[in-house]
Amino acid sequence: MxxxxxxxxxxxxxxxxxxxxxxxxxxxxxxxxxxxxxxxxxxxxxxxxxxxxxxxxxxxxxxxxxxxxxxxxxxxxxxxxxxxxxxxxxxxxxxxxxxxxxxxxKSVAELTELTLPEMCVTAQTISVDSVENMQASARKLAGAPVIKVKLDPEAVVEKIAAIHQVTPNSQLIVDANEGWSVDVLKAVADQLKACNVVLIEQPLPAAEDAALEGYECPIPLCADESCHTADNLETLRKRYQSVNIKLDKTGGLSEAIDLLQRARELGFTVMVGCMVGTSLAMAPAYLLCEGAEFVDLDGPLLIADDRPNGFSFSAGKMWQPSPFLWGVK
CATH class of the missing domain: 3.30.390.10 (Enolase-like, N-terminal domain)
Incomplete structure (x- = not known):
């Protein structure tokens, strides 16, 4: 039929x-x-x-x-x-x-020969706001293993210092979403490293990231908007140490698997990321988590009401319950 x-x-x-x-x-x-x-x-x-x-x-x-x-x-x-x-x-x-x-x-994990994680640690996101509001958001996440912080170019160090003060044991990932210049990056990098920032995502616009070539940042840099498929990984090696794999960029799980394999072969560390969506969007990406150093699949936590039979979350960890909404027998 x-x-x-x-x-x-x-x-x-x-x-x-x-x-x-x-x-x-x-x-x-x-x-x-x-x-x-x-x-x-x-x-x-x-x-x-x-x-x-x-x-x-x-x-x-x-x-x-x-x-x-x-x-x-x-x-x-x-x-x-x-x-x-x-x-x-x-x-x-x-x-x-x-x-x-x-x-x-057969499950999608079996069909693709990927390992379904029993559980993984996911970053939890704080969006751009005032220093005081971002610190208040961080306080609610105190104890989270990994926190992702969205930042524009304003008060970068002040905001991260305020967050680090209330979450001193959390690893911080900074995501500039192409909003910085290379001068901003160089001015704040050392101070961010002192606040336990372990990764900086896409500091410069994708069209301008050639400026990163030759710059040895004290914090690894991660390509997000600059990395869609495996096609330009060779060029990105000169600018970044990590790549963010999102299925909405790759065009699905099939290409994401190829991108993950090729990125590992070239020595990149890997983040598995997401847009703001429900557990249905996170489910295929979750299959890539065993091959990633960082996971950022907290989209369902940003939504007031997720889909039925979606992921379970607790204390910065996520896992696939049963029954589940996608990819199972």
Missing amino acids: ALTISVYHESFTLAEVFRISRGEKTAAEVIRVTVSDGHFTGQGESVPYGRYGESIESVTAELESVKGKLRYVEDHALLPDLLKAGSARNALDCAFWDLRAKISG
């Missing part, structure tokens, strides 16, 4: 306003895709991202355009030829993996 592909726009209110250097949001606007063979149905989720020229409308149009070209489960292999790397391909790729698990009676 030919496949039926359905596309849905869904909105999830956030628990509180989420701010990064580029702006703020109060809801997670996601695309959910289902693929059915008439007996079994697989599902996947993605987050269209304006930074990459995506919108709910454009991603929906991409998905609608390929429906007639994907008639059978085996057509999963055609996705890289039909859709560019991005959130449209991500939702569809992950829906196909979920469907294949249900048809085969």
Whole structure:
């Protein structure tokens, strides 16, 4: 029987306003895709991202355009030829993996030969705000093993020092979301290292990160907006020591597996990251966590009400409960 592909726009209110250097949001606007063979149905989720020229409308149009070209489960292999790397391909790729698990009676972990973690430590995120508000947010997370801090160029050291003061044992990851200059980075790096910052994500705009070549930062630098697929890893080696793998950038789990393998071969450390989405978006990425030094899959914690049968979280740790919403037999 030919496949039926359905596309849905869904909105999830956030628990509180989420701010990064580029702006703020109060809801997670996601695309959910289902693929059915008439007996079994697989599902996947993605987050269209304006930074990459995506919108709910454009991603929906991409998905609608390929429906007639994907008639059978085996057509999963055609996705890289039909859709560019991005959130449209991500939702569809992950829906196909979920469907294949249900048809085969094997989990996606078994089908991909990936190790399903029993549990992993995930960073918990503090969004851009005043020094006082960011310290108050950090105080609520006191004891968390890893905290990710979104920062614009303003009061960088003051904010990190205030957070470190109330979470002295937490490792801190700073995410500038392309909002700094190389001069800002060089001015704050030593002081951030003294506050237990262990990683700085995407300090410069992707188009300007050639300025990082030759700079020996005291804190490892992680490529996020500069790293989508494995295609430009050789160039990134001159600028970064780590890469952030997000399925909405790679175009799904299939390409993410290739990116993880190639990044490890080239000596990068790896972060598995996410956009702000539900447990359905985190589930495929969770399979990559055994191969990563850092995990940032706290998207469901930012949402007021996650999907049913999603991840469980406690004290900075996450695990897949049973029953679970994706990728299982």
